[in-house]
Amino acid sequence: MLFAMICTDKPGRLQVRLDTRPDHVAYLDGLNAKGALAFAGPFLGDDGKPNGSLVVVEAADRAAAQAIADADPYAKAGLFASVDIRPWNWVFNKPAGA
Secondary structure (H helix, E strand, O other), X not given: OEEEEEEEEOOOOHHHHHHHHHHXXXXXXXXXXXXXXXXXXXXXXOXXXXXXXXXXXXXXXXXXXXXXXXXXXXXXXXXXXXXXXXXXXXXXXXXXXX
């Protein structure tokens, strides 16, 4: 099942995001190599700077999706004010093999 993780950064934490980004990208690369990552990317504020994330993963259940979210280096660094995890159904424009 797919789960969308809607992550909102704490205000004033851009430098934490920038400093942690290499570890976060490596973590997502690992999920991708396992076939668990559907897609991911940052939300942007009106200033064009990242202020949150959307990460969609394949997981057995909500608890497994929560474990993936908790292991993200951004979460471990305390970047997020909130992480909302929702089951998600990919209906339109789903790439072949996804």
